[in-house]
Amino acid sequence: MITLGIETSCDETACALVQDGRLLSNIVSSSVPLHAKYGGVIPEIASRYHIEYINKVVREALKKAKKQIRNLDLIAVSKNPGLPGSLIAGVSFAKALSYSLEVPLVDVNHVHAHIFSNFLTAPKADMQFPFIGVVVSGGHTNIFVVRSFEELELVGRTRDDAIGEAFDKVAKILGIGYPGGPKIEKYAKRFNGKGAIKFPKAFLGHDSLDFSMSGIKTAVLYYARTKKLSAFEISRISWSFQEAVFEMLIENIVKAVKKFNIKTLLLGGGVLANKELRAKLARACKKMCCNLSYPPPELCVDNAAMVAGLGENIFKRGRLK
Ligand code: KG4
Numbered sequence: 001m002i003t004l005g006i007e008t009s010c011d012e013t014a015c016a017l018v019q020d021g022r023l024l025s026n027i028v029s030s031s032v033p034l035h036a037k038y039g040g041v042i043p044e045i046a047s048r049y050h051i052e053y054i055n056k057v058v059r060e061a062l063k064k065a066k067k068q069i070r071n072l073d074l075i076a077v078s079k080n081p082g083l084p085g086s087l088i089a090g091v092s093f094a095k096a097l098s099y100s101l102e103v104p105l106v107d108v109n110h111v112h113a114h115i116f117s118n119f120l121t122a123p124k125a126d127m128q129f130p131f132i133g134v135v136v137s138g139g140h141t142n143i144f145v146v147r148s149f150e151e152l153e154l155v156g157r158t159r160d161d162a163i164g165e166a167f168d169k170v171a172k173i174l175g176i177g178y179p180g181g182p183k184i185e186k187y188a189k190r191f192n193g194k195g196a197i198k199f200p201k202a203f204l205g206h207d208s209l210d211f212s213m214s215g216i217k218t219a220v221l222y223y224a225r226t227k228k229l230s231a232f233e234i235s236r237i238s239w240s241f242q243e244a245v246f247e248m249l250i251e252n253i254v255k256a257v258k259k260f261n262i263k264t265l266l267l268g269g270g271v272l273a274n275k276e277l278r279a280k281l282a283r284a285c286k287k288m289c290c291n292l293s294y295p296p297p298e299l300c301v302d303n304a305a306m307v308a309g310l311g312e313n314i315f316k317r318g319r320l321k
Pocket residue numbers: 010136137138139140163164165167168179180181182185269270271272273274275300301302
């Protein structure tokens with residue numbers, strides 16, 4: 001079975017081909033450079049970009065996979081959550097294609113797709129339900145108990161900003177550009193941890209698996225206002241912020257593993273591209289004797305491979321019912 005995935009939930013126009021769980025092509029065209037000067041995504045610019053580029057991206061995905069449009073057996077599209085105008089662009093395109101080619105259409109939850117992106121690369125033997133699924137992206141910070149491709153119970157979430165969003169806002173405060181995650185990671189690498197700033201970590205109760213980023217974000221803002229932002233100071237703030245946020249994240253992941261006694265973790269989302277986070281997670285999982293899976297960086301950030309992969313699994317499962 002050959003599945004075309006379409007992803008237009010935010011600022012990436014992405015299409016990918018997957019054949020029975022195997023990735024054939026994965027094309028992403030990003031409108032990020034057009035948003036950079038505003039320090040965040042401008043929805044109107046993002047949706048216009050999808051409309052302009054989606055045909056081109058589909059053609060490229062087919063070409064790279066050496067397939068023709070008539071070879072498609074299934075279309076999968078991100079239906080929610082996301083920016084409404086951006087989602088409409090992808091869903092309308094997918095519906096028209098499904099109708100004209102007479103192939104079925106499956107809609108996919110974008111956040112769930114981040115978790116199942118792991119199925120495209122991890123060994124099949126490791127992929128036994130249930131899992132703890134964690135999505136750390138620009139729009140979401142969620143912890144799920146994952147019982148099947150369609151049964152995901154949300155057990156922890158952010159009460160305000162997503163972690164990636166907090167990275168983007170802190171980078172804006174520091175004047176180092178958008179998207180903030182890779183910039184903060186780069187600056188943090190230049191600081192050795194000596195003389196770090198103790199930014200406050202939100203505590204929402206012993207039983208809670210929720211997150212809050214507003215306190216630390218405000219603390220960074222107030223601290224930065226009092227300093228001349230030299231390259232050294234930016235590195236120090238970046239390191240200290242990153243450290244505190246990753247500690248909060250990992251504390252809740254550890255709590256979730258203990259609470260549900262599930263020893264396999266599937267992670268996804270743009271923030272997982274951060275090498276320091278990957279290293280910290282690996283250490284925490286080793287300590288708890290947990291299996292840890294996260295996809296390669298190009299499948300952590302928004303992409304359509306994860307959409308095609310999950311769509312194919314949902315479709316096949318539906319046929320078995
Ligand atoms: O998953 P994604 O591409 O889009 C959403 O669904 O939101 O995630 C984008 C987010 C941005 O907030 C970006 O700053 C963050 O992921 N990000 C990172 C890194 N690379 C991307 N955050 C921390 N470190 C990184 N290296």
